Amino acid sequence: MMFPLLMICALAFACLGVEKGPLPLVAEVHASSVVYHGNRNSHVFHQPGCRYFNCKNCVVVFSSLKQAIEAGFRPCKICKP
Ligand SMILES: [Zn+2]
Incomplete structure (x- = not known):
């Protein structure tokens, strides 16, 4: 059945x-x-392709720029997300 x-x-x-x-x-x-990785120590976030995107402290994941900024993170000066 x-x-x-x-x-x-x-x-x-x-x-x-x-x-x-x-x-x-x-x-x-x-x-x-469209995902950003935030560094939990420096509170800097990176866009995909940045050399620091997958760094060992970059474990905070954001789905948007706004979300990252609202969480108190600032954009990386190298990849300028
Ligand atoms: Zn970066």
């Missing part, structure tokens, strides 16, 4: 994946690329 239901679910999921896959994927990639 469970098998046909699972099949329908799997098919529906596959259809959704094929139909809507590319768009959310692009949005997701775009959204995740």
